[in-house]
Amino acid sequence: MRDLERDLRELGLAIAVPPTPDLAATVRDGLSSRPPAPRRLRPVLVLAIVVAVGVLAGLAVSPARTAILRYFGIGAVHVELVDRLPAVEPGAPLVLGSEIEPAEAPFSISVPTALGDPDAVYASGNVVTLLYGSPDRVRLLVTEMGYSALPSEVAKKLVVTTTAVRFVEIPGSDGPALWIEGEPHLLELPGAPARLAGNTLVWVPRDGRTFRIEGDVDLDDALRIAGSMR
Amino acid sequence: MHQGIAFRTAYLVTGSAEDAEEAATSGFLKAYQALGRFRRDKPFRPWLLSIVLNEARNQRRSSGRVRRLELRAAEERRSGDAAPSPEAAILDSERRGELLEAVARLPEQQRLTILCRFFLDLDETETAGVLGVRRGTVKSRLARGLARLREDLPDDA
Numbered sequence: 001m002r003d004l005e006r007d008l009r010e011l012g013l014a015i016a017v018p019p020t021p022d023l024a025a026t027v028r029d030g031l032s033s034r035p036p037a038p039r040r041l042r043p044v045l046v047l048a049i050v051v052a053v054g055v056l057a058g059l060a061v062s063p064a065r066t067a068i069l070r071y072f073g074i075g076a077v078h079v080e081l082v083d084r085l086p087a088v089e090p091g092a093p094l095v096l097g098s099e100i101e102p103a104e105a106p107f108s109i110s111v112p113t114a115l116g117d118p119d120a121v122y123a124s125g126n127v128v129t130l131l132y133g134s135p136d137r138v139r140l141l142v143t144e145m146g147y148s149a150l151p152s153e154v155a156k157k158l159v160v161t162t163t164a165v166r167f168v169e170i171p172g173s174d175g176p177a178l179w180i181e182g183e184p185h186l187l188e189l190p191g192a193p194a195r196l197a198g199n200t201l202v203w204v205p206r207d208g209r210t211f212r213i214e215g216d217v218d219l220d221d222a223l224r225i226a227g228s229m230r
Numbered sequence: 231m232h233q234g235i236a237f238r239t240a241y242l243v244t245g246s247a248e249d250a251e252e253a254a255t256s257g258f259l260k261a262y263q264a265l266g267r268f269r270r271d272k273p274f275r276p277w278l279l280s281i282v283l284n285e286a287r288n289q290r291r292s293s294g295r296v297r298r299l300e301l302r303a304a305e306e307r308r309s310g311d312a313a314p315s316p317e318a319a320i321l322d323s324e325r326r327g328e329l330l331e332a333v334a335r336l337p338e339q340q341r342l343t344i345l346c347r348f349f350l351d352l353d354e355t356e357t358a359g360v361l362g363v364r365r366g367t368v369k370s371r372l373a374r375g376l377a378r379l380r381e382d383l384p385d386d387a
Binding site for chain 1 (some may be wrong): 233234236237238241242247250251254255258259261268278299300301302323325330335344348349350351376379380
């Protein structure tokens with residue numbers, strides 16, 4: 001009998017592992033240059049370089065010249081830091097899917113008790129959106145993304161360097177959460193055209209879904225709403 | 231400092247450089263975010279790797295594909311050598327391929343234990359720390375995994 005343990009060690013050495021990439025400089029800087037802040041907010045990425053945002057009228061999304069600087073994922077959401085946003089059509093209607101009754105959602109939805117029942121509920125594939133306000137005058141959107149195995153069902157957010165992205169903690173939840181604030185970022189949801197989005201909180205509760213709140217809210221409001229999801 | 235082993239860990243789980251980079255990056259960010267919960271009397275590396283490993287498993291699951299690990303190309307070239315090299319006498323590339331496939335067929339817990347113990351060369355205590363189990367569990371998973379590999383592999387001539 002051969003020495004299986006030795007064979008396994010040699011096998012480990014023989015597996016082709018690509019060279020280690022330079023893992024996001026943001027991570028490295030965050031880890032090496034500052035201890036974690038003792039307070040609730042721990043800014044990991046506070047991005048300071050001012051870059052003009054190119055929003056050109058009448059053009060479809062053209063990502064060709066958009067260099068992806070860094071990216072990372074949280075739940076079903078990919079956040080990519082780019083040097084400029086692709087052009088989006090201004091004034092495009094908000095596409096949220098078809099309006100449904102809450103009971104028709106593909107999974108059991110959560111509702112922020114701080115806000116009460118939404119004015120409308122929409123579903124598109126594995127994505128359910130609670131609308132507060134009206135489609136013309138949106139006050140707040142709460143999006144719930146079910147667990148998805150398909151990369152095409154991942155939401156993508158493109159941010160420029162004048163958009164601040166930081167980790168935050170949701171009261172009563174130990175899942176990861178991101179707060180995106182400042183310069184509008186580009187949001188691509190499955191089945192909807194890319195659009196610009198304002199302040200957004202994204203988090204992943206323990207059950208593997210991904211939640212996001214988007215609207216004219218500050219961080220304290222967003223955290224309060226997020227902490228009230230039941 | 232820990233980038234190399236973090237990426238290697240994530241790659242061995244996901245089999246994809248892109249997924250591994252994402253898992254390692256996200257693992258570092260989460261570790262940083264969770265530093266307040268890190269107990270200073272515990273070694274740092276297994277704790278970090280446990281977060282990275284978890285990210286990589288999620289990544290592997292959500293990508294919906296199982297990618298096969300591959301052996302380095304140098305292993306293939308050796309077959310044309312005039313004289314067999316010393317390594318070739320120990321284990322030829324064909325047998326390595328079989329062993330790699332047999333490891334891939336193991337149940338996840340046994341596979342991850344073998345991955346930590348032999349592919350990452352962690353000791354039993356570190357392996358237990360990475361997998362969040364007791365040392366005794368590592369020992370029993372290793373024993374079961376090794377036994378299964380022995381059953382699964384074709385007998386040597």
